[in-house]
Amino acid sequence: MARLEDASLLVRSFMRAYRFVKSDWKPARLEKPLAECRVGLVTTAALLLPDQPPFNQTLVVGDSSFREIPSDCDLSTLVVGHNSPSFDHTGVERDPNLALPLDRIRELAAEGIVGKLNHRSWSFMGSLPRPAELISTTAPAAAAQAKADGVDVALLTPV
Amino acid sequence: MCNQSVGLIQAAFENAGIATVSISLYKFVTEKVLPPRALCVPFPLGFPLGKDHDPELQRKVILAALALLKEEPPVVRDY
Numbered sequence: 345m346a347r348l349e350d351a352s353l354l355v356r357s358f359m360r361a362y363r364f365v366k367s368d369w370k371p372a373r374l375e376k377p378l379a380e381c382r383v384g385l386v387t388t389a390a391l392l393l394p395d396q397p398p399f400n401q402t403l404v405v406g407d408s409s410f411r412e413i414p415s416d417c418d419l420s421t422l423v424v425g426h427n428s429p430s431f432d433h434t435g436v437e438r439d440p441n442l443a444l445p446l447d448r449i450r451e452l453a454a455e456g457i458v459g460k461l462n463h464r465s466w467s468f469m470g471s472l473p474r475p476a477e478l479i480s481t482t483a484p485a486a487a488a489q490a491k492a493d494g495v496d497v498a499l500l501t502p503v
Numbered sequence: 504m505c506n507q508s509v510g511l512i513q514a515a516f517e518n519a520g521i522a523t524v525s526i527s528l529y530k531f532v533t534e535k536v537l538p539p540r541a542l543c544v545p546f547p548l549g550f551p552l553g554k555d556h557d558p559e560l561q562r563k564v565i566l567a568a569l570a571l572l573k574e575e576p577p578v579v580r581d582y
Contacts, residue, residue: 348531365507367513371576374573388509441555442550442554452566457566468512478511483514483516484515491520496521496522500523502525502526503550
């Protein structure tokens with residue numbers, strides 16, 4: 345577990361004063377065995393492909409947009425699209441599976457543990473101190489795409 | 504902020520009828536955001552599935568997270 349004591353003074357002060365937003369949801373239940381489920385991945389590591397528009401890091405509220413990552417992409421070309429000093433980017437840059445485990449889900453599907461990997465994943469930039477637009481617009485838009493794809497199960501990772 | 508953002512995106516997916524589970528690197532944040540299901544992992548920021556180029560560890564963490572899908576939400580569990 346990451347410890348707040350290890351963060352910079354600026355980050356510690358911010359996190360202690362910040363009023364975190366409680367999530368609002370109704371439970372969805374698995375209606376079939378995991379072995380038959382289509383798995384969708386979501387990360388807030390701001391991963392993007394070289395030909396995708398960068399995340400806007402100049403907005404005070406943060407950039408709540410997302411990039412669709414095709415599952416057949418070359419993982420080695422993915423880059424971390426934000427320069428937050430709050431976390432160590434090097435692991436994800438060396439191995440994007442650390443945050444977007446496309447290869448791991450494909451392996452679990454090949455073993456019959458999950459059904460299949462969805463043909464696309466969703467990548468957000470997680471540093472969103474004012475998440476109103478994320479809650480009202482962009483997160484529901486990504487969720488609607490996943491639902492349309494037939495995704496049964498989603499695994500989400502922060503960095 | 505990443506841990507809050509994950510929980511809020513997770514809520515949107517859950518509300519779309521998709522069963523969701525997330526990884527948490529900051530338990531105190533996840534306990535406040537309280538998404539449907541979260542696995543709190545003992546790794547540093549930037550390393551949600553453990554280590555880069557460690558497929559075995561990544562797989563174990565993913566399987567532990569997927570196991571939470573069978574539980575009644577909300578569930579916040581330590582890896």
